[in-house]
Amino acid sequence: MFDFFLDPVDIDVLKRALDARCQKLSIRPESLEAEMIASQLIELFQSGVTDQEELVTRPIAMELFHRER
Secondary structure (H helix, E strand, O other): OOOOOOOOOHHHHHHHHHHHHHHHHOOOOOOOHHHHHHHHHHHHHHOOOOOOHHHHHHHHHHHHHHHHH
């Protein structure tokens, strides 16, 4: 099963990063696009990127997809 645990502080960091990304890209937080961004942010977090500012600024695939539209 899962061997990765997110504590409440981790979840807060991810939520703030997601909110910032959604605002920057003009994406509704409840949209499918926001879910895709959240998934990519969790992957980054699991790979060791735990700084909120870096989560907000590091390029992600969803951001590139959104620019091409």
